[in-house]
Amino acid sequence: MKAILIDDETYATELLAIKLRKLNLGVEILATFNQPELAVPYLQQTEFDVLFLDIEMPRLNGFDLLNAVGKFGFDVIFTTAYDKYAIRAFRFSALNYLLKPIQEDELRDAIGQWQQKRIRQLQAPQLALFTEQYRAPANAPLARMALPTHEGHEIIEIADIVRCAADASYTHFFMQNGTTMLICRTLKEVEQALEHSGFVRVHHSHLINPAFLRRIIKQEGGYLLMADGAQVPVTKPKRDYLLEQIGNIERR
Amino acid sequence: MRTVLLIIGVLGLLLAVGIRASASVTPDTLRVGQLQHSVSLINHVVLYITSRAATRADVQTLPVKPLRPNLITDARYAYWLHFFLRNDTDTAQTLYLSGDENQLVTLYKTIRGQTDSLRFGARVPTHDWPAHENEKYAPVTLDSGQTASILIRVANAQGLLPTITQSPLPRPLLGLELMNGTTRTARLLKAWQDNAAGLQNRSWVEGALIFFLFFVLFIFARYPRWLYGYYTLYVLAGCTYALLKTRSYTPMGHWLGQIPWAQAHLLDPVIWAGWGAYLFFLIELLMLNKSHPLAARRIRWFARMAVAYSVVFATLMLLTNDGGVLQIGFWLSRSVFVTAHVVILVWTVWAVPSPLTRYVLLGNVLLTTVGVVASLMQGEVLTDDYFLIAELHNLMMLSFGILLEIVVFALALAYRIRLLDAERVTSQQAYIDELEQRTTYEKRIAEVEMLALRSQMNPHFLFNSLNTIEYFVLKGDEEKATRYLSNFSRLLRLTLNHSNENTVRLSEEITGLKLYLDLEATRFGDEFQYVIEADARIDQNEVMLPPLLLQPFVENAIWHGLRQSQRPDKRLWIRLLMRDDNTLRFEIEDNGIGRQQAADLKSRSATQRKSYGMDITRQRMELFNRNYPSQISIDLIDLDTNGQTGTLIRMTYQLNSELVNERMSE
Numbered sequence: 001m002k003a004i005l006i007d008d009e010t011y012a013t014e015l016l017a018i019k020l021r022k023l024n025l026g027v028e029i030l031a032t033f034n035q036p037e038l039a040v041p042y043l044q045q046t047e048f049d050v051l052f053l054d055i056e057m058p059r060l061n062g063f064d065l066l067n068a069v070g071k072f073g074f075d076v077i078f079t080t081a082y083d084k085y086a087i088r089a090f091r092f093s094a095l096n097y098l099l100k101p102i103q104e105d106e107l108r109d110a111i112g113q114w115q116q117k118r119i120r121q122l123q124a125p126q127l128a129l130f131t132e133q134y135r136a137p138a139n140a141p142l143a144r145m146a147l148p149t150h151e152g153h154e155i156i157e158i159a160d161i162v163r164c165a166a167d168a169s170y171t172h173f174f175m176q177n178g179t180t181m182l183i184c185r186t187l188k189e190v191e192q193a194l195e196h197s198g199f200v201r202v203h204h205s206h207l208i209n210p211a212f213l214r215r216i217i218k219q220e221g222g223y224l225l226m227a228d229g230a231q232v233p234v235t236k237p238k239r240d241y242l243l244e245q246i247g248n249i250e251r252r
Numbered sequence: 253m254r255t256v257l258l259i260i261g262v263l264g265l266l267l268a269v270g271i272r273a274s275a276s277v278t279p280d281t282l283r284v285g286q287l288q289h290s291v292s293l294i295n296h297v298v299l300y301i302t303s304r305a306a307t308r309a310d311v312q313t314l315p316v317k318p319l320r321p322n323l324i325t326d327a328r329y330a331y332w333l334h335f336f337l338r339n340d341t342d343t344a345q346t347l348y349l350s351g352d353e354n355q356l357v358t359l360y361k362t363i364r365g366q367t368d369s370l371r372f373g374a375r376v377p378t379h380d381w382p383a384h385e386n387e388k389y390a391p392v393t394l395d396s397g398q399t400a401s402i403l404i405r406v407a408n409a410q411g412l413l414p415t416i417t418q419s420p421l422p423r424p425l426l427g428l429e430l431m432n433g434t435t436r437t438a439r440l441l442k443a444w445q446d447n448a449a450g451l452q453n454r455s456w457v458e459g460a461l462i463f464f465l466f467f468v469l470f471i472f473a474r475y476p477r478w479l480y481g482y483y484t485l486y487v488l489a490g491c492t493y494a495l496l497k498t499r500s501y502t503p504m505g506h507w508l509g510q511i512p513w514a515q516a517h518l519l520d521p522v523i524w525a526g527w528g529a530y531l532f533f534l535i536e537l538l539m540l541n542k543s544h545p546l547a548a549r550r551i552r553w554f555a556r557m558a559v560a561y562s563v564v565f566a567t568l569m570l571l572t573n574d575g576g577v578l579q580i581g582f583w584l585s586r587s588v589f590v591t592a593h594v595v596i597l598v599w600t601v602w603a604v605p606s607p608l609t610r611y612v613l614l615g616n617v618l619l620t621t622v623g624v625v626a627s628l629m630q631g632e633v634l635t636d637d638y639f640l641i642a643e644l645h646n647l648m649m650l651s652f653g654i655l656l657e658i659v660v661f662a663l664a665l666a667y668r669i670r671l672l673d674a675e676r677v678t679s680q681q682a683y684i685d686e687l688e689q690r691t692t693y694e695k696r697i698a699e700v701e702m703l704a705l706r707s708q709m710n711p712h713f714l715f716n717s718l719n720t721i722e723y724f725v726l727k728g729d730e731e732k733a734t735r736y737l738s739n740f741s742r743l744l745r746l747t748l749n750h751s752n753e754n755t756v757r758l759s760e761e762i763t764g765l766k767l768y769l770d771l772e773a774t775r776f777g778d779e780f781q782y783v784i785e786a787d788a789r790i791d792q793n794e795v796m797l798p799p800l801l802l803q804p805f806v807e808n809a810i811w812h813g814l815r816q817s818q819r820p821d822k823r824l825w826i827r828l829l830m831r832d833d834n835t836l837r838f839e840i841e842d843n844g845i846g847r848q849q850a851a852d853l854k855s856r857s858a859t860q861r862k863s864y865g866m867d868i869t870r871q872r873m874e875l876f877n878r879n880y881p882s883q884i885s886i887d888l889i890d891l892d893t894n895g896q897t898g899t900l901i902r903m904t905y906q907l908n909s910e911l912v913n914e915r916m917s918e
Contacts, residue, residue: 008815009716010777015723035818056712058815064857081715101719 001025001115004046005032006039006065007054007079012100016052016079019104025111036060043069050114052098055080063131072122077110085134091193092145093130094153094185095122113184126153145193147173147183154181158197162212162228164190166205174228176212200242202234216242277318281336282430284345284394290431293333293404294321299426300332304407308360308367311403319426326420327575330407333428337402339394346393348383348436349404352425355516355573359390360403375409375516378509385440386501387509392430404428409513409573416568417576444501449646451502457651458498461491464658482533483665487658489526493519494651517569521562524585526654527593528562531555534596534612537664538604547599554592561585607671611664615657622653697879700871701751709747710807713772720775736774743767750799755880758828759792761799765806765826772810780814780822787830795836797905798876801884802826804869805840805901813844813899816853836905846897847890881908 003020005013013032020027030048033039036057043051051074055062062078078097080086090097096114098106126146133142147154160176166187173181183190191201201207202224215225222239224232234242280296298316311332325331339345351357351373359370359382370382372390382390394400406424431439465487472480496515498505508515532555535541540548565581568574601613625648717740724733746764750756762784769782786792806826814822827839845853873884883906891898 009720009775011720011723011775012716015719015726018723018726058811059818059853061857081713081719082711100715101722 002048008057089133164207297333338399358405411573415574419576421575479536485529490654521566525562528555528558615660618656619653755796758795782824786828809842813842840901843898
């Protein structure tokens, strides 16, 4: 696995290099750059697998650098100390990121995941989606998100998601048009991305879009009937929460 | 010469007639049977004039005089009228002597050496009245065939003390009449008939005034304010005046007749004391103390004068019953106080723009109109013929004018309460608004302080610093790791401590800046250098600043100036300069890319986000300037000399010690 490291701070690239070497997972560091603008031609000409890219850099930040590169035969793992807007956008656009100081096990997971399915490549629509979401005002619900699938990335309208169900460390997406998708993100990660859009985690392994909720059944421990006919189990606190949210005709 | 002779002749003739007349004076004997209705005693009596101290016994020794209609009496003397009365009818008869308007008339009736005496007149208390109906008549009863020697003493009442002036006023009246019972009854009846309407009107005016008195007393008891107190006194004066004016033949008049001196001597004092209360009331009503303090002081002086005059005058009159004092007081009080009243009223209307002035004017106009009409009627300039249905003209008396004025003033009071109420509501609203404003203001300060803290504790800075420490550790550079870590923790501690303070010492702010700059310089591999220069005259431990005031500018200089630049000699200067004793200047200069280029770079980026750091700093400066006497202002200067770009932040810190002292003393 060939990697290139870009960070405006020398210490940061050196530190990452040290860590990668220590992990000894067969990552070969082709080059490190501390001046982002110098990396652009190199990236365009070089065949490699993964780019570790800092976001906040003088003159050319991480995203601008990618836009400058233009086409991608590689995957990218962003590194950042802190950028809450970027992190939110990462979730929606299914981009990988690591938070500095980078913890060894997270670094190992990221590389491990990449090595399991070596087909992953950064795609232009993903980057466009990211930019769109990064620039959106804080807390504004987002319209679209990118789902990493085996074939690549599926860009979907958030409003079309009926519900999500956990399947170990994968998540099933059930869409309004009847299609389903299996993506390699945990339900917790999906929930973090969608909670601002009004999605409710009604059960340990179920996340629903309340827009498609049709019936709240009290019998048999309580469950929800969704617009696609699915019956979704619900915990009592969440059932009360839903009733409260939807607007209930109370007996006075 | 002929004229002189003529005059001498006339004088001589007059003298001779006079001597002849005095020589032939004897009292008449009036016969009851010949008395048709009434008879004037003039021409029927002989007259003795004595000092007021003389007794009946003294009179016998004096020479007699005839009583002539043109005799001018004098208050200093007592006048004794003597005549005989014989009952020449078959039955016992009662005749009545009318005492005119005299203060004191004493009737001595002597039959066969047996003398009875009766006192009547205006100064005789009710229980001494010889006739029940009023004080003006005394009955004289004779059995058939009896003859009585009647001696009548007419004089003014005597005070406890001798008179001060030798005034002949008020003159005793000698127009006494003797009348039979029928005539007296007819006169009484006529007086009743003539006064019936007036009596009724007086009754309800008195009632209204008494009601008002209780009402305002109640208000004053509940709201013991000067305003209501003076109003109560004014109403009390009006009420007392009206009651004192009660006719003697009403029950109330009978009752008041027990203290005849009150009616005689208190009317004027009550009027002027009431006027004093009115002036005090006026000052309070129009709030002149606040708006026209000088005028208020003068009006108050007049009010005190009026009250003092009332007390002195009443005391003098009660003690001496001096007609001269009465005259002087009457004209003095009217000329001084009425003039003052008119001047004050005109001034009020002219100078006090309060809507309450209208009421004062209206009240005065009503009182004056009624007062003038009443006095014209009393002087018979206006006669009853003119007047109104239901004998309403009988209402035209001063008491009614006072009542009208009191009612108008009550309306003024109500209006004033409304005004004050509205004012209070307004000021309450203003107070609430101010509180709300202050709350939001304080909230804003807290928010901005929080934001400032957060921008200092910039997570990006924190985590990158930790990253750097990790690097030194993994690299095995123990010394650098330790130094970086200790600087980092010192900065954290300083910042956390400062986050609780509104202001910090300049020295502490500089310490924090140094730590921050050291950390950042180290992190960026010493790619820039910084210099801090301070004027030695500045006492860095004395100057106080809002915490973290300079830090955002330094951070900006590094991130948007220096780090973007590719020149090898990146520098940052921090200068603390002293312009004069009260003005400090802080300069932060970098030789980075300059603001223009930074903005260009930013606009080229696809992922631009607004930075709030500078906004926060500006807001904090505004709040600081509003909150503290010292003022901070800031200038951003773009440097560009020979292609050498850079940015200079110039912060001017105006210490205002005067204002500081003022605030301290507040």
